Every structure is written in C-alpha cells, then in structure tokens.
Amino acid sequence: MTPSEAYEYYSSNPNFADGKTAQPPVAGTIPRGAIPYQYPRTDAGQKQAGAELKNPLSVSNEDLEMAKEIFEINCAMCHGETGKGDGRLVTSGKFATEVTPLVDEFVQNKPDGEIFHVITMGSVSGFMGSHSAQIKPDDRWRIVCYIKNKLKTD
Template sequence: MTMSKKSFKMKFLRFLTLMIIPFALLSCNKDKNNPGYDYMGVRDMYYTKYYKAYSPNPIFRDSLTNQLPVTGAVARGYMPFPYPGATITDRVVNQTLAGVQLVNPLTGDTGTIAEGKRLYTIFCVDCHGDQGKGDGYLYTSGLFPAKPRSLVETFITSKPDGELYYVITMGSISGLMGPHGSQIAPEKRWKIINYIRSLSN
C-alpha cells in the first residue's frame, strides 16, 4: 500500500512537471520590448516602460517627451549664487563684495549657537579642531599636510559674516578649503558662523 502511494506521488509530480514545462515555454516572448507576464506583481518596477527622449508621448498635450523644466528649476551641478568665483581675481573681489552685501539673518542666541556647534562638529571639526584653532584630526594625524586656518585669530575674527559665508559656500581663495555649498544649506552656514563667532568670545 505504501509503495503504491509513493508511486502515485511520483507519477503526479512527473505529470505536474510535464504540464508546467509547456506553460513556461509559451510564456517566453520573442518581442524584446515586451518583458512578458509578471505573475509576482512586483517585477514591473524593474521593467518600466519609458519613452525615449525624442519619441512622441501621448501623456503630454504637445506630445513631446522632452519637456521644458518648470520655472525656478536649478540644473544639476549649478548652484545659484550671485558671487561667482571662476578666477582668483573674481574670488577676491566677490568675497569682499559678499562681506559687504551679505548680512547674517540669524541672531546669535543660545539655540542658534547650539545648532551651529552641532553642525560645526559634523562639517568643520576634522580640519579646524574643537576650538577652531586649526588643529583638527586631519592635520594632527598628518593626513592633511597644510595647517588649516585658525578661526579664532584676528585674520578671521575681523572679517564680516558675509565673507565667512562666501568661504563656506565657495571655498577659500587659496584653495586649501574646498567649497561646502553643496553640503551645507544656507541657513546652516549662518548657524556655523554664529558658533565660530562664539569661539572667539
């Protein structure tokens, strides 16, 4: 009796396998643009149907796939900033101009300074050190050969907030400090500046 049950199961599995094979073969499609049926319901995300850049598109009224960007869109890699720095001369002039024209919109209250300290710890401490003296880990470990500028010396403390904002955004004129405009939001830059000011007080 047990033998016949086993043989029945084996025959049934063979029959099932033989039935599945034709369905599997029939589900194959020669059309390379058609991924076929998806029985799991999730793989359509991998086979998205898209329109090529210059092909007609029934979704838009003008039937063009390529559309003009919306008003106010910013191109990738471009940061709107009214003080460009293509050359060293431009950077010197525009850093000074930013110092005159840009005014810190944030007050130096304890909340702003505390947030500035948190941001300083994330973005600045590795180079400039805990107290802003230019003795961060990258310099003291020998990974960075040139000592970063001390943020508590007169050269920095005498500069207006707008110049510091410019340096954080575009980098230093010497090129030793790279631009951080793409990493730090404008309001956060001002908070960091407020914290830097508190270090020298």
C-alpha cells in the first residue's frame, strides 16, 4: 500500500472539489456512541417526550446513590442540594431569575419523560440549558429517579 500524504486540518487539499481538508460528515451519519433525540425544545416536544419516554431504570438504592452524586455535581449549584431552588448561584445573586424548585408539585407531578426532556434539551424558557453533553442518558434517568424519589421525601 502506498503511503498517503497527510494534510493539516485547515490546509487546502487538491483531492476534494471544495479544496478543503476538513470535510463535513456525510448527511445522515451519527457520531459513534451518539443516540439521536427526536423531541424538539418546545412545549409540544416536552409534552410528547413526557407521553412517550419511559424510564428504563428501576429505582434501586445503588442508582439513587449514584444519582445523588451526579445531581450534586450538575444540578445543585442552581437547584440546591435539597432541590428547593436555593443553590449557590441563586443565593449569591449571580443567577438572573428564580430557579424552579424540584420539590414543588409542578415538577413532582410531571411524567418522568418530561423531566428527562428538560435535562436533555433545557427548559423551553431558555433559563436552563441543555445538559445532554455533560450527562449521559442513563445518568439523566437516574437524576429523574432522584428528583421523584429522594427530593420528594427528604
């Protein structure tokens, strides 16, 4: 096999019609390990996710212990360790608005899929951003279990 010439990422490349080395992915390709998510960041998308997505995890003590740690790392800075919306960013005055208390009936009565959707896509209002890049899908479901089971009773 003949060795091929290596090109720097942003250099020109005579092998492609557009002359660029960096080529966009082929339409329809999915990065390895990525899971397509079909629900948009809209009220309708959130309701649809709530109706169609079911938590694949059973609530176990092990999952809840893992979820507590994940929650404290990713959620507590805004929502507070007890989920009352009194995290460090809120109490320091560095957050521009109130944070939804996760212990309130407004959240506790939502289907698991809606809570998963908000963690995945962010809130429709835009105050909470997407956490899909930071938190793996199984861990997002663990957080849903934690919100519904531990924050409700603790």
